[in-house]
Amino acid sequence: MEVLETSVYAEDLEKARAFYEGVLGLPCFQFKPPRHAFFRAGRGVFLVFNPALTEKEEALPPHGARGSVHVAFRVEEEELPLWEARLKAAGYPVFWAQWPGGKSLYTQDPAGNLVELAPGKIWGL
Secondary structure, eight states, rough: OOEEEEEOOSSSSHHHHHIIIIIIOOOEEETTTTTEEEEEEEEEEEEEOOOHHHHSSSSSSOOOOSSOOOEEOOOGGGGGGHHHHHHTTTTTTEEEEETTTTTEEEEEOOTTTEEEEEOGGTTTT
């Protein structure tokens, strides 16, 4: 079993797309503002929903969350300094964490969601 999809929530999908596609490089394959933006993330998909709309939907199970949500993207350990520089150049602060299996870096997307970039070895992968 593996993760097929995961999501975070943001009301400003233009800003979310600029971050996830423009800064992180995830290809956006479906952009339907003001409802959602969908991105490819390796073998799975990463979804950004506008909770102001999707919390109220009746045709589908409602999607929505308030406050900071956390997502981690797997990157190679040697790429972390490059990601730090890229994020800082785009105006995003970076925070580091040390784990028993290695270190990872964190930032926040424009909606305040906590975004982690980490090598799989922090989880023994």
